[in-house]
Amino acid sequence: MNTFETDKIKNITLAGHSGSGKTSLAEALLYKAGATARLGKIADGTTVCDYDPEEIKRSYSLSSSLASFSYNDIQINILDTPGLFDFAGGMYEGIYAGDTTMITVSAKSGVKTGTKKAYELAEKLKKSKMFVVTKIDDENANFYNVLTELKTEFGPTVCPVIVPVIKDRKIDSFVNLIEMKAYKYDDKGNATETDMPTSDISEKMEYRIDGLIGAISEAVAETDEELMEKFFEGEEFTKKEIIQGIHKGMNDGIITPVVCVSSTTLAGIDMLLKEFSLLLPSPSERPTPTATANDGSAVEIPCDSSAPVSSFVFKTVADPFVGKMSFMKVMSGTLTSDSELTNATTGQIEKIGKIYKLMGKKQTEISSASAGDIVVTTKINANTSETLCGSKKIISFSKIDFPKPCYSMAVKAKTQGDESKISTGLKRLLEEDLTLSYAHNLSTNEQILSGLGEQHLEIATTKIKTKFGASVELSVPKVAYKETIRKKVKVEGKHKKQTGGHGQYGHVWIEFEPCVSEELVFEEKIFGGAVPKNYFPAVEKGLQEAMQKGVLAGCPVTGLKAILVDGSYHPVDSSEMAFKIAASLAYKEGLKQADPIMLEPIENLSVIIPDENTGDVMGELNKRRGRVIGMNPMEKNMTEICAEVPTREMHDFAMYIRQVTKGMGSFSMEFLRYEPLPSNLLPEVIASVNEGAAE
Ligand SMILES: Nc1nc2c(ncn2[C@@H]2O[C@H](COP(=O)(O)OP(=O)(O)O)[C@@H](O)[C@H]2O)c(=O)[nH]1
Numbered sequence: 001m002n003t004f005e006t007d008k009i010k011n012i013t014l015a016g017h018s019g020s021g022k023t024s025l026a027e028a029l030l031y032k033a034g035a036t037a038r039l040g041k042i043a044d045g046t047t048v049c050d051y052d053p054e055e056i057k058r059s060y061s062l063s064s065s066l067a068s069f070s071y072n073d074i075q076i077n078i079l080d081t082p083g084l085f086d087f088a089g090g091m092y093e094g095i096y097a098g099d100t101t102m103i104t105v106s107a108k109s110g111v112k113t114g115t116k117k118a119y120e121l122a123e124k125l126k127k128s129k130m131f132v133v134t135k136i137d138d139e140n141a142n143f144y145n146v147l148t149e150l151k152t153e154f155g156p157t158v159c160p161v162i163v164p165v166i167k168d169r170k171i172d173s174f175v176n177l178i179e180m181k182a183y184k185y186d187d188k189g190n191a192t193e194t195d196m197p198t199s200d201i202s203e204k205m206e207y208r209i210d211g212l213i214g215a216i217s218e219a220v221a222e223t224d225e226e227l228m229e230k231f232f233e234g235e236e237f238t239k240k241e242i243i244q245g246i247h248k249g250m251n252d253g254i255i256t257p258v259v260c261v262s263s264t265t266l267a268g269i270d271m272l273l274k275e276f277s278l279l280l281p282s283p284s285e286r287p288t289p290t291a292t293a294n295d296g297s298a299v300e301i302p303c304d305s306s307a308p309v310s311s312f313v314f315k316t317v318a319d320p321f322v323g324k325m326s327f328m329k330v331m332s333g334t335l336t337s338d339s340e341l342t343n344a345t346t347g348q349i350e351k352i353g354k355i356y357k358l359m360g361k362k363q364t365e366i367s368s369a370s371a372g373d374i375v376v377t378t379k380i381n382a383n384t385s386e387t388l389c390g391s392k393k394i395i396s397f398s399k400i401d402f403p404k405p406c407y408s409m410a411v412k413a414k415t416q417g418d419e420s421k422i423s424t425g426l427k428r429l430l431e432e433d434l435t436l437s438y439a440h441n442l443s444t445n446e447q448i449l450s451g452l453g454e455q456h457l458e459i460a461t462t463k464i465k466t467k468f469g470a471s472v473e474l475s476v477p478k479v480a481y482k483e484t485i486r487k488k489v490k491v492e493g494k495h496k497k498q499t500g501g502h503g504q505y506g507h508v509w510i511e512f513e514p515c516v517s518e519e520l521v522f523e524e525k526i527f528g529g530a531v532p533k534n535y536f537p538a539v540e541k542g543l544q545e546a547m548q549k550g551v552l553a554g555c556p557v558t559g560l561k562a563i564l565v566d567g568s569y570h571p572v573d574s575s576e577m578a579f580k581i582a583a584s585l586a587y588k589e590g591l592k593q594a595d596p597i598m599l600e601p602i603e604n605l606s607v608i609i610p611d612e613n614t615g616d617v618m619g620e621l622n623k624r625r626g627r628v629i630g631m632n633p634m635e636k637n638m639t640e641i642c643a644e645v646p647t648r649e650m651h652d653f654a655m656y657i658r659q660v661t662k663g664m665g666s667f668s669m670e671f672l673r674y675e676p677l678p679s680n681l682l683p684e685v686i687a688s689v690n691e692g693a694a695e
């Protein structure tokens with residue numbers, strides 16, 4: 001494979017709702033461009049981009065994949081991303097790395113949450129955008145409905161360029177509004193030119209062809225002052241002007257072209273391939289990215305092959321056999337094999353060995369890659385979001401702002417002894433997926449794995465099994481309940497065993513009272529040496545140990561003050577151990593009398609949802625014993641609800657929010673404080689804690 005010049009490279013990210021046809025579109029493009037010998041199918045598990053065994057088994061994409069091919073001397077790098085929200089990490093990597101986000105919209109199901117999410121992220125990252133209406137062959141397809149939806153949802157930048165001509169509810173031909181030509185397709189996706197639709201056909205379509213041409217002209221006029229003048233004078237644009245106008249408009253984000261295709265019949269695929277080279281910006285046309293130099297200053301890094309080399313790792317894959325694969329976008333300069341670069345984050349020298357182009361899982365070695373190209377290298381240490389550059393001037397590009405984990409499960413080895421395999425596996429998975437996190441909860445002594453949803457964690461455990469050979473059990477995380485007291489009491493604790501031989505004797509009077517402290521507050525008010533000083537630490541230690549288990553459900557006790565006020569000792573039989581035991585006896589009796597209660601953790605919640613869901617979510621929070629603290633209007637018809645909610649009620653909140661907002665909502669939560677558990681829940685909580693302890 002050749003090294004392509006920067007202006008011959010097009011980086012395209014396929015994003016959009018799950019099932020809208022991204023992977024199939026990549027497959028159709030590869031086939032039509034002659035990069036593959038046959039057209040793979042999702043149903044057969046034979047596509048280039050969904051090659052992972054889990055993807056094949058489930059028939060949907062789990063992570064981003066790269067397929068590079070050339071077409072008419074243009075290097076096209078396609079990043080196919082997952083549409084499911086659980087695997088949004090893949091979409092983030094893909095959209096960050098690509099220059100144009102191509103958003104697929106199914107002609108039968110139209111605009112969905114996944115469409116909006118892809119558009120929003122592309123917009124936020126200032127990528128150029130294009131809509132591809134897929135499945136145009138489907139009997140329930142309705143292109144013009146979808147076009148109206150796109151215009152309503154995304155506004156006047158939406159600009160159709162390839163549209164179907166419908167006759168008797170069937171597609172008759174496709175009109176390329178740039179060329180002003182119509183084509184019919186045979187069942188192999190080969191086009192033959194045909195007559196432009198007559199006005200009576202055009203009349204029957206919801207959009208008249210002349211109206212669509214008018215819309216393109218208007219959009220093109222907006223891109224340039226001279227063109228605007230020409231437009232107002234009523235002159236027609238030349239084909240070249242239209243192409244240049246759309247090209248510029250896409251790059252500036254003021255035109256989002258819409259095309260239609262079928263990845264099954266291949267209709268429209270050849271036109272789309274052609275539009276890539278005409279309309280899509282190359283990496284050097286994009287706004288110059290800014291990086292941060294070592295001294296904290298911002299530096300612009302133009303995408304120029306002759307500049308010093310820098311590259312950004314946007315994805316890493318942990319393979320137990322090959323090792324680490326690092327997907328990189330060359331940001332500037334020319335990346336060559338067998339070179340040395342500095343990792344701007346770690347300061348380490350990274351030895352770049354071989355570099356590859358990928359087509360799904362197939363690797364082709366190349367010797368160098370120009371600025372703007374997307375390649376893969378193996379066996380370097382760099383992680384996702386890190387920048388590699390020359391040692392003379394260290395710079396780093398901003399990190400990918402991945403969605404934060406919001407759904408947690410406790411992780412346990414199914415077989416004892418597998419713990420270290422699991423922790424190695426998790427470490428690797430966390431490196432490749434920054435939307436996963438892992439922590440040891442000290443209060444419950446559980447290993448907690450967090451991610452974006454049920455499926456996400458399920459796939460993570462499947463990978464630990466298949467890649468690292470250990471079976472993992474997931475369970476709902478325990479809630480870190482605590483216990484405390486509400487009354488002041490004075491109790492006696494006496495440990496006395498003085499029958500035969502060396503006896504044991506410890507005797508204390510202790511006052512217990514509530515206080516504001518997580519740890520035990522211990523004081524002594526002993527008069528006349530009733531308990532000798534050298535036993536005080538033993539009494540304190542005895543209480544600290546006892547406090548690990550409360551008297552209600554055996555949860556740790558907090559907010560406890562103990563004052564040693566009296567006691568007695570025996571000159572021979574007393575010992576530290578005897579006083580420790582005496583203290584624990586006093587503790588057991590004292591806490592029972594001191595009106596013990598359970599405490600539950602409360603979280604601070606911020607949930608952002610579409611306005612129309614506020615009623616539902618408020619009701620749900622109420623059901624979950626939440627207290628709404630405030631509501632704030634946000635951009636784009638979204639509302640933030642702030643509330644205080646008990647941890648116990650929130651485990652499946654991520655699933656609830658996804659379902660009720662169709663994936664548009666998001667939330668974050670953090671521990672706030674402990675509060676008394678309502679007494680009606682006490683029996684249930686005691687039972688659940690004891691059940692957990694019995695395991
Ligand atoms: N009829 C028809 N079905 C399609 C087309 N493109 C994709 N599909 C089907 O739609 C389903 C989802 O496609 P897939 O490419 O996995 O969508 P993704 O989740 O966006 O990657 C699969 O069953 C495909 O066979 C198309 O152009 N026409």
Ligand SMILES: [Mg+2]
Pocket residue numbers: 022023024050060061080081082083
């Ligand atoms: Mg897919």
